[in-house]
Structures are given as structure tokens and as C-alpha cells.
Amino acid sequence: MYESMLSFPGAVFGDFERLRRELNEALAPTGLPSSIRSVAPGSFPAVxxxxxxxxxxxxxxxxxxxxxxxxxxIDRGVLTLAGERRLTGAPDEQKKTSVYGRERISGAFRRAISLPDDVDVDQVQASYRDGVLRVSIARKASAQPRRITVQ
Incomplete structure (x- = not known):
């Protein structure tokens, strides 16, 4: 008479999740992040x-x-990346050039990334190569797993 939930098709739950995401996208204010840990679409730089x-x-x-x-x-557990990207190779607006599309983001930017509590802010390395900024923050030695020998 009643079917078991175990035999209920799993694809239905996937459909519900897809519908929930689509409704959130349709009803959410444009350009705003969907949660406190996410960022607005098109944020620069992507990380x-x-x-x-x-x-x-x-x-x-x-x-x-x-x-x-x-x-x-780094300040109080938050890594901040900031700078400015100048637009190069774009049509000169002083020459009254019509621009039909502009997909490159230009101007000042700032990204803030929350760090875990076990990072050592005195051991940070940053390098920039081929358009990629790499920041490596070491973890505190006290947070590292260590092996204890049994006597």
C-alpha cells in the first residue's frame, strides 16, 4: 500500500535541489552574494x-x-588583497569610440579572505607570476600533527 522511502527514486531529490537553486537565483537581488562566505558574481580577482x-x-x-x-x-585573521587594474588595449573614450562590449574589469579591487586560527602570520610568502598571485601562509608548529613515541 505505501512505498518505502528507500525505494523512492533518488533523482527526485536532485530535481528538488536544482529547483531550489534556480528559485534562489531568480528571487535573489542581482549582484549580491548568496551567503556570508560567498562573493558576488564577477568579483575580481577570482581566488x-x-x-x-x-x-x-x-x-x-x-x-x-x-x-x-x-x-x-593580514589583520586579525583576514587576508586582504588589494590593488588596481588599469585598462590597457581598450578603445580610447576621448576619441568618441563606440564600445559594444566590455568584459575586462578595471579599477581598484579589494578581496578579503578569512583564514583559519592555526596560521602563523609571521611566515607568509607571496609571489606573482604569469598573472597568478600565490600567497602561502604557514601553519603554526603547535598545530602540526606530531608523532609521540611510546616508551
Whole structure:
């Protein structure tokens, strides 16, 4: 008479999740992040954040920026990346050029990334190569797993 929930098709739940996401996108105010940890679509620079057993790794994809003009700072557990991207190779607006599309973001930017509590802010390395800013923050030695020998 009643079917078991275990035999209920799993694809239905996937359809509900897809519908929920589509409704959130349709009803959410445009350009605003969907949660406190996310950012608005099109935020610059795009970042990947990950970790290794010994460090937290942040990669920011920011082509066309002078490395000496990128500011990297850590304050109270928040990594901040800031700088300015100048628009080069674009039509000159003083010549009354009609622009039909502009997809490259230009101007000042600032990204803030929350860091875990076990990072050592005294051991930070930052490098910029081929349009990718890499920031590596070491974890505190006290947070590292260590092996204890049994006597």
C-alpha cells in the first residue's frame, strides 16, 4: 500500500535541489552574494583557497597587474588583497569610440579572505607570476600533527 522511502527514486531529490537553486537565483537581488562566505558574481580577482598539512594556499587570478602595486596584508585573521587594474588595449573614450562590449574589469579591487586560527602570520610568502598571485601562509608548529613515541 505505501512505498518505502528507500525505494523512492533518488533523482527526485536532485530535481528538488536544482529547483531550489534556480528559485534562489531568480528571487535573489542581482549582484549580491548568496551567503556570508560567498562573493558576488564577477568579483575580481577570482581566488582559489586550499590547504596542505603545513600551510594555507591562496591563488588569486589577476592578469595584467603590476606586481609592485599589489597590496597583501593580514589583520586579525583576514587576508586582504588589494590593488588596481588599469585598462590597457581598450578603445580610447576621448576619441568618441563606440564600445559594444566590455568584459575586462578595471579599477581598484579589494578581496578579503578569512583564514583559519592555526596560521602563523609571521611566515607568509607571496609571489606573482604569469598573472597568478600565490600567497602561502604557514601553519603554526603547535598545530602540526606530531608523532609521540611510546616508551
Amino acid at each position: 582559489n583557497v586550499g590547504n596542505t598539512p603545513g600551510s594555507v594556499e591562496v591563488y588569486a587570478f589577476a592578469p595584467g597587474i603590476d606586481a609592485s602595486k599589489i597590496e597583501v596584508s
